[in-house]
Amino acid sequence: MGVFTALSLEEARALGARFGLVVTGARGLDAGSVNTSYELTIEGGSRVFLRIYEGASAGVAAQEARLLVHLATHGVPTPAPLPLACTSGSFVAEHAGKPAIVLPWIDGASICQRGVTDAHARAVGEALARVHLAGASFAEPLVTRFGPADLAARLASLHERTDVPGHVRVVLPELDRRLERLSSPSDLGPTVPVIHADLFRDNVLFQGGALAAVLDFESASSGSAAFDLMVTVLAWCFGDELDRGLARALASGYSAVRALSDDERAALLDAALFAALRFTITRITDYELRPRGRSMFRDYRRFLARAAAIDALSARGLVEMLDV
Ligand SMILES: Nc1ncnc2c1ncn2[C@@H]1O[C@H](COP(=O)(O)OP(=O)(O)O)[C@@H](O)[C@H]1O
Numbered sequence: 001m002g003v004f005t006a007l008s009l010e011e012a013r014a015l016g017a018r019f020g021l022v023v024t025g026a027r028g029l030d031a032g033s034v035n036t037s038y039e040l041t042i043e044g045g046s047r048v049f050l051r052i053y054e055g056a057s058a059g060v061a062a063q064e065a066r067l068l069v070h071l072a073t074h075g076v077p078t079p080a081p082l083p084l085a086c087t088s089g090s091f092v093a094e095h096a097g098k099p100a101i102v103l104p105w106i107d108g109a110s111i112c113q114r115g116v117t118d119a120h121a122r123a124v125g126e127a128l129a130r131v132h133l134a135g136a137s138f139a140e141p142l143v144t145r146f147g148p149a150d151l152a153a154r155l156a157s158l159h160e161r162t163d164v165p166g167h168v169r170v171v172l173p174e175l176d177r178r179l180e181r182l183s184s185p186s187d188l189g190p191t192v193p194v195i196h197a198d199l200f201r202d203n204v205l206f207q208g209g210a211l212a213a214v215l216d217f218e219s220a221s222s223g224s225a226a227f228d229l230m231v232t233v234l235a236w237c238f239g240d241e242l243d244r245g246l247a248r249a250l251a252s253g254y255s256a257v258r259a260l261s262d263d264e265r266a267a268l269l270d271a272a273l274f275a276a277l278r279f280t281i282t283r284i285t286d287y288e289l290r291p292r293g294r295s296m297f298r299d300y301r302r303f304l305a306r307a308a309a310i311d312a313l314s315a316r317g318l319v320e321m322l323d324v
């Protein structure tokens with residue numbers, strides 16, 4: 001996992017030089033599920049993180065780089081990409097025909113689910129709120145790839161495919177029903193210019209109990225803040241069932257930095273259901289139906305279980321549980 005594109009030391013040196021770096025070592029990292037990651041050692045012993053984009057175009061990578069710079073300079077704990085040495089305002093080089101960026105190395109580690117404490121959850125909630133606040137002044141439009149129409153297209157393709165396993169086929173009518181009910185974007189509450197939209201445990205690094213960085217803004221878009229909060233709650237506050245204490249801690253961290261509006265609060269239940277549906281569908285199309293082994297498998301059933309747990313709550317019950 002994590003190294004889909006090879007990079008020799010000679011190539012790493014040439015790439016590093018484009019960023020004004022003297023590279024002395026390159027090590028492929030067993031990290032991430034989409035892109036190729038390398039640790040580059042720099043003359044003098046420091047390190048940087050090289051990301052080679054496996055799917056995104058140079059234009060998409062450049063926009064993500066500009067977003068990272070904006071967020072990092074407006075209070076979000078995320079590493080800002082290094083600029084190219086000879087091209088003003090550009091952050092994206094190329095390797096093997098693919099876009100590549102270099103980020104400062106962040107010391108830290110992801111937290112496993114059993115290791116998540118209230119303090120971690122609170123810090124994640126605070127960081128998410130900072131993304132929403134800082135993103136408010138990001139002027140470029142960011143369009144989601146995971147809106148209701150995109151999910152409907154994925155479901156339609158599942159209905160048409162002949163290689164869909166029986167356990168997936170039997171849940172398609174339920175997914176259709178859920179999407180039909182949630183397909184108006186207004187269901188999810190007011191939008192902000194930037195949501196992270198994928199703030200899972202592997203996209204946050206902690207060091208010594210403190211949040212070191214929020215990573216991976218590849219799914220970032222404009223969108224509902226309530227949806228983003230509920231994606232994050234579902235990602236961090238479920239072991240085998242919803243951990244209400246963690247959910248409340250995460251929401252309290254969020255609210256301490258950015259208070260939800262009444263409309264956002266009212267949208268939380270549908271936002272949670274849409275979040276569960278989004279990851280159920282994309283896990284079917286992107287993991288269940290693709291060959292195993294290329295990246296860590298992610299089980300769609302765990303998000304169907306989250307949807308069922310949210311079904312058991314009322315809108316008011318969810319707001320009371322989160323205490324927002
Ligand atoms: N700047 C960085 N410094 C150190 N490690 C990083 C840095 N950025 C990412 N990582 C590590 O690499 C992993 C994969 O990065 P990510 O950008 O999420 O890849 P992918 O898009 O393939 O999922 C992260 O989970 C994190 O552990």
Ligand SMILES: N[C@@H](CCOP(=O)(O)O)C(=O)O
Nearest residue numbers: 033034198200216279283298
């Ligand atoms: N967090 C998502 C998968 C998204 O993968 P990424 O590599 O794009 O962050 C999930 O768990 O389904």
